[in-house]
Amino acid sequence: MPLDPTLKGREYGEVSLEVEVAHVVRFAEAIGDANLIYRDAEAGRAAGHPGQLAPPTFATVLQIMTSARVIADQDLGLNYALVVHGEQEYEWSRPIRVGDRLSAVPRIADIRARGPNEYLVLEADVRDDAGQRVVLARTTLLSRGTAVP
Amino acid sequence: MTARVRFEDVAVGDRVPARSKTVRREEVKAYADASGDRNPLHQDDAFARSVGFPGVIAHGMFSMAHVTTTLTEWLGDPAALRRIRVQFRAVVFMGETLTASGEIVALDEAERRATLSVWAEVEREGLRVRVIKNSEAEVQLA
Numbered sequence: 001m002p003l004d005p006t007l008k009g010r011e012y013g014e015v016s017l018e019v020e021v022a023h024v025v026r027f028a029e030a031i032g033d034a035n036l037i038y039r040d041a042e043a044g045r046a047a048g049h050p051g052q053l054a055p056p057t058f059a060t061v062l063q064i065m066t067s068a069r070v071i072a073d074q075d076l077g078l079n080y081a082l083v084v085h086g087e088q089e090y091e092w093s094r095p096i097r098v099g100d101r102l103s104a105v106p107r108i109a110d111i112r113a114r115g116p117n118e119y120l121v122l123e124a125d126v127r128d129d130a131g132q133r134v135v136l137a138r139t140t141l142l143s144r145g146t147a148v149p
Numbered sequence: 150m151t152a153r154v155r156f157e158d159v160a161v162g163d164r165v166p167a168r169s170k171t172v173r174r175e176e177v178k179a180y181a182d183a184s185g186d187r188n189p190l191h192q193d194d195a196f197a198r199s200v201g202f203p204g205v206i207a208h209g210m211f212s213m214a215h216v217t218t219t220l221t222e223w224l225g226d227p228a229a230l231r232r233i234r235v236q237f238r239a240v241v242f243m244g245e246t247l248t249a250s251g252e253i254v255a256l257d258e259a260e261r262r263a264t265l266s267v268w269a270e271v272e273r274e275g276l277r278v279r280v281i282k283n284s285e286a287e288v289q290l291a
Contacts, residue, residue: 027183
C-alpha cells in the first residue's frame with residue numbers, strides 16, 4: 001500500500017537528549033574511534049574545544065529517536081518490514097559536546113515515488129538549549145515495492 | 150582547534166588514507182546499545198535468516214561512522230567535518246573487513262573548504278563491494 005503523500009510537512013513531538021559522559025564513551029568505543037577527545041574533557045580542552053566532544057555521528061542517537069516517532073505514525077501506513085535505510089546526511093554547525101541538552105522536532109520533509117519504491121525523507125533539526133542549531137539530520141528511508149504502479 | 154590539513158597542501162584527486170577494520174559481532178552489539186537501534190536484524194542470526202540474510206548484518210550507520218572516523222583522523226579535528234551524505238548500497242556481514250576512504254573532488258579557495266567523494270567497501274568472494282558509494286563530504290581545512 002502506498003504511503004499517504006499528504007503527510008509531507010507533518011511534524012511530531014519533540015525528542016530530547018542530555019549528552020552524558022558514559023554514553024559518549026560507549027558510543028566512541030562501539031565505533032572503534034580511539035580519539036581521546038571523546039574520552040575526557042582535558043583532552044578536549046587541550047585541543048581547543050570547551051570540553052569533551054562526542055563523535056560526529058553521535059547525532060545518530062537523536063536521529064534514531066526522531067525516526068522512531070515518524071515510523072510509529074499509523075496514518076503514514078509504513079510497513080517497517082519493507083523499509084531499508086537508503087541515505088543519511090548530517091550537516092553540523094558545531095560539534096556535539098558532553099553536557100549538551102539537545103532537542104529536535106521530527107518532520108517529514110518529503111514523500112515521493114521512483115519506480116516501484118517510495119522514498120520517505122525525514123528531517124531533524126537538532127538544537128541546543130540556547131536554541132542554536134547543532135546539526136541537521138536528513139534520513140531517507142526506502143519503502144520497497146509500495147509505489148502505485 | 151583547526152584541521153591539521155592545510156588548504157595549500159591538497160589538490161583535487163588527493164586521497165584520504167584508507168582505514169580498515171574487521172567487523173565483529175561484539176562491536177555491532179555495542180553499537181546497537183549505544184545508538185539505540187536494537188533492530189534484531191543486527192543481533193539475532195535466526196531473525197536475519199528469516200528475512201533472507203545468511204546471518205546478522207551491521208547497521209548502515211555503523212559503516213557510516215567508520216567513514217567519518219576515517220575523515221576526522223585525517224583532518225585531525227572532528228569539528229572540521231561540516232557535512233556528509235552517504236548512500237547505503239550493500240550490507241556488511243560479521244567478520245568482513247570494512248575499508249573506508251575518500252578523494253578530493255572540489256576545492257573552494259574562498260572558504261578553504263574541500264568536497265570529497267567518500268566510500269566504504271568490503272572484499273567478498275574476491276570482489277570489492279562498495280557498501281557506501283555515491284556519497285560526499287565537505288570539510289573545513291586550515
